[in-house]
Amino acid sequence: MLGSGRRKLGAFLCHRCGSRLLVPRPFHSPASNSRRVFSQRDSLLRKDVPPSISILPRSFPYQPIRGVATSPTDPLPPPAATGTDASITSDDQRTVTGLLERIGGRRDWAQLSKEREELQQKVQSNTLWEDNANEAIAYQKRLSKLDDQLNEYNGFREKEAEIAELLSLAQEENDAGLLEEVGAELTSLRANLEAYSLRLMMCEEADEAGCFIELRAGAGGAEACDWVSMLSRMYQRWADTSSPTGTRQEFECRLIDEVKGEIAGNKSVVLQIVGSYAYGWCKHEAGVHRFVRISPFDSTNRRHTSFVSVNVFPSSGGGGEESSAKNIELNPGDMKVETMRAQGAGGQHVNTTDSAVRITHLPTGIVVACQSQRSQHQNKAVALDMLRAKLYERELRAKEQAKADQHAELTDAAWGSQIRSYVLHPYKMIKDLRTGYERRDVDRVLDGDVDSFMEQALLQLGKK
Template sequence: MRVTSSHFCQWEGVARPPLEHVRRTFCQRARRGPCLLVCSKRAAMGWNCSLRAFSTDPHAVEELFARGSLQQYLERLESEYMASQQRLQSAQASEEEVKGAGKRARELAPLVTELHGLRVKVQELEDIETLMKDEDADLRKLAESDWNSCQEDIRALKHKIISLVTPSEETDESDLILEVLAGVGGQEAMLFTADVFNMYRSYATYKSWHFETLEYFPSELGGLRHATASISGREVYRHLKYEGGVHRVQRVPKTERQGRLHTSTMTVALLPQPSEIHLTINPKDLRIETKRASGAGGQHVNTTDSAVRILHIPTGFVAECQQERSQLKNKSKAMQLLRAKLYSARLEEETTKRSYARKIQIGTKGRAEKIRTYNFPQDRITDHRIGKSLHDMRSFLLGEGSLDEMIQDLMEFADTESLLELLDNDTDSKQEALRDPLRR
């Protein structure tokens, strides 16, 4: 059954109350004061699933809900839930079938609950709209007040439903390795690379994440040639995975005497940190070398072989670390970086096959497209994938609210693309099944 206002009350277990009962309730409320006919928002929204960040624009949610493909998909999931419940109660079902049905029913239960709640709310809204035409002026006024509240509840429930059916990636909860590399532009590119690295460090603090520098190679003028860092916390990779790619800066360098505008670039790569389950490395495939660290650090740097270099022989991937005074700590961090590189390479191959058509793609070191421009003379930051521009460069580079706003919009746009891709694939699968009777 499609989730439309004309069908909401047909869902089993939802009894439409007589209109006279609703009218009487409103009259009682008028005499007693503010008792809520419409369930409280918190009670109506109570649930245990974590929501995907999805567009808070009500028009975007309504447009998605108006799609026939979404309605058909929700209808199919609801039917699947009912079938799973019936299988659980069937005496003929095998132990394996019962186990599978129970798992699927648990997965779909939150969605079915929200669909039920939405139908109840739409039913209430229809009753309220009827009462808004009542001859009693006081009753009409109360109905108008509850109409706004009910509409808000309906929008929130639709938002939840879309969030529940939006696909998620298994790596969204992963920690990550951040890698920055200066590109075209010489010393100016290195100065900008340092700005971006510090921006993400500040953003990690803003989000209460843990940020640890693994490699840091500064330039002569205080810029940054190359650096890597480990970032861990709640949904780190989900938030930052679309930051990968080429970042372009347009500004007059401090070293420019004639005031000419220069364009420079730097590259950001985000490598998800795998668990032991997702990736295993054979020790025989590794060649580990130690050497004396270079750069600042006092006498200890020049007298101990604390720097570690690890080569993964089958792929040629290399990871190095010399940040710590301890060889064991450097080896641990180098292994952490190597694992992230290997895991990212595997994921990139899978992602390329799956989502090559998406406008927003996960950025890795291999991606060369320009994703964002930082225009200092115009005090403007523009993300070219979603066409969004923000002003106040200083605030953006602080790595707090402005950067978070841009990241949230990127996640919302990517979630919309992901959901539409899912609906298109679902439609294609059904059409293929109709063409090929053997698949049904």
């Protein structure tokens, strides 16, 4: 190129050693420079020039070009695998093997296989449906669940054995192409095993169901109300996107109820997360969340601390299978149903009729409300669903008296009771006080990237 100041390189065959040499091509202008460079190049390629004579810079490589035939009849040699590629693939293989061993220790797979064989014999009985149809349905559901679990686990083991065999073959033949394919397979298998390992931590009865997330402002006044809105947005963004590591798919998030604050934000918000294992992911979010920043509502720009209590309970729908919350019986005499005008933006029908519903369960004192739907019947149905979910969660907590009680952890939303701190001033950091896990990219976390905190809670708190 004219005036570019950069030379292109051309590959030429050396008559003495048969190697290809990269020689700078001449400028097209001026003509004298072209003749000089061409003459130097031709003298280099002549047989009577000693190999020690060079017209190229000292740093210029003289090695033959790999993977290029020295003559039209020579075959192209296969690319050789480097030691770095082989070691990285071997490290990935050891990581996958370790994940499989960890998964194998979290469940008694031999006992599950034995239980599946027994259920298969019971289901094949000719008199089972005649004697007890409900029992037969329960057997079939349990058998289908065991089949899915065992088939998935055995599929991982077979895939790992197949990849190990391919890796051994690639290392023996020193085939870089095959090693690259094996590395990609190992990366995919590792991601699937990590997601499966986390899912195995969700082994409680209600983990597979959907959930409700209830946010209530604590100490902090207007700052606490604004903090409720920020947490609500964070959980909605989390549900609408899948995990960056591929361990979780996106969920459906619905706004069930909200009470506006006097100055800004919300006093309380209720969200419904619909999808399989939503409760398993969110159950460790229950607790008090502390927030520190320079308050935009303070004219003197002082630092304020606010608190929000988060409660999570399983819903009766939206899970992978029918939830036991649907079996909770509600006595109409035990409920106090109130209707009122819905708040916020609406229409000619919503704001002119008593469409919002609040239900109080008199024996337990549980209060639920819904105003997100257009009609009173729809709001009542959602409120009854929330009441069943809360009563179901009450039963679950009664069965787990030996474990940490979730409601006992939800103490006053004030100093000394937080499970996670979100600090924006004088430094930026979010830290979970139960697991010790922390992150500095607070903007990404508040924008919905909370999967890492949930994963750490599952791995550490799930062992207790």
